[in-house]
Amino acid sequence: MPMSTVKAYEIGPQQGLGGLRAVQREQPAAGPGQALVRVRATCLNHRDLLVLEGRYGPRRPETRIPLSDGVGEVIALGAGCSGVAVGDRVLSGHFVSWLDGAFAPTIFGADLGISMDGWLAEQILVPAAALVPVPASLSDEQAAPLCAAGLTAWNALVEVGRIQAGDLVLALGTGGVSIFALQLAKMHGARVAITSSSDEKLAIGRALGADITVNYKTHPDWAAEVLRANGGRGADIVVETGGLATLSASINAAAPNGRIVLIGALANAAPDTPVHLPNFSSILGKNLTLKGITAGSRSMLQRLVTAAAANGLEPLINRVFDFDAAALAYAYLKSADHLGKVMIRGA
Structure with a gap:
């Protein structure tokens, strides 16, 4: 039986935006405590530029999938998961081990798009405990930018x-x-x-x-x-x-x-x-x-999502790019012509 694959991007050699590369990866499988999420939309942040330029801490593995915030739909759950179900729309903070309580430096060890694979792919594995369900009243465009900048x-x-x-x-x-x-x-x-x-x-x-x-x-x-x-x-x-x-x-x-x-x-x-x-x-x-400060915990994100839904918060989306045009999205962000968020649609 042929191996199932998914589209993704990797950060490459981290010598500039030209290193971003489109690849086919083996379809991930949800292990214990993990949710497999089909990506619906993701957003760029300034640090994503720094990563590709090798200016965000130590160099990462060239195969690292970038981007730290996004929204998607749960398509599979590993053993021992609770709080979300297959079919739920979800998002998470990019520090996926920081669920509640005070900041601790250990959170940097589980940072989507930096120390673990991020959202710029067809599918992403996220600890189910880190996920926050997205209310039906919030669109993907309203939800995706909340995870990092919001x-x-x-x-x-x-x-x-x-x-x-x-x-x-x-x-x-x-x-x-x-x-x-x-x-x-x-x-x-x-x-x-x-x-x-x-x-x-x-x-x-x-x-x-x-x-x-x-x-x-x-x-x-x-x-x-x-x-x-x-x-x-x-x-x-x-x-x-x-x-x-x-x-x-x-x-x-x-x-x-x-x-x-x-x-x-x-x-x-x-x-x-x-x-x-x-x-x-x-x-x-x-x-x-x-x-x-550095971003926030899952409990903070839950409070933000609740407030956004109650008040109809409409994040300012400057431009939306197709998945296959992700390199153009990076270049547009680097141009500094944007105001608000730059979004990439799911594959």
Whole structure:
């Protein structure tokens, strides 16, 4: 009997986007505790670019299947599975061993698309305990982006930031996490300030509900501009996606008792640019909290899915590519022309 195969992509030698390669793999089989999921849609994140360029930690096996978030349908279950059934639509956080409780470094050992195979395939094996059922009211387009960018924004605002109606949330840039932060903040009755170098992207941000928009090219001291636009008071929660290149300004833009949630380093300074330590007197004087996070647990994702379904959350999908055009999706994300998420349909 001929062997059954499925389509997939592998990250290859990790020397650039050209290393992504389409392959046929033996159809996986669900072992004990595993669910076999047919992929319906998946989304790209910035770290997926870094993986292909060999700039995301150690190099991975060339056969690693990439991508960390997606939605699919359970087609088989191994022994000992509970909580989901064949036919369910499901998603999971990309740290599939982090089910609940506090963060622990051990979660990095089970990271979809990084330390284990991810979503860019016809089928994926996921521990059944990590899966969250998708309510019928959420489409694949609404569900797939929740797993990484959506979950990170939820953790920043709700779990760490303790968001309240009337708070001012500052989101840096218009990437996937920042746009989710904007949408989730408005869902909680908060006000939002966003930054970008593009007036066109800022206009879209205003259409999504942003109350304050700042072009950081025309206003290099964007922290002062945020303060000016908010009557001299800073942001209660800062979703800090820029890293060391923007941290000092984020501290300046924060309100007393503000929470600065450190997520990424998208605005790295040039290699020859000296990095100045943040203004520690402002951290103390404003009684600020600075906390690093990395995505979130299954229980956090469950709370996000429940909230998304109850509020009809519509993630901003910028473009959708066919499975066979995955390389074009990567190239489009790298161009930085996107606003919101870049999605790839299932094979």
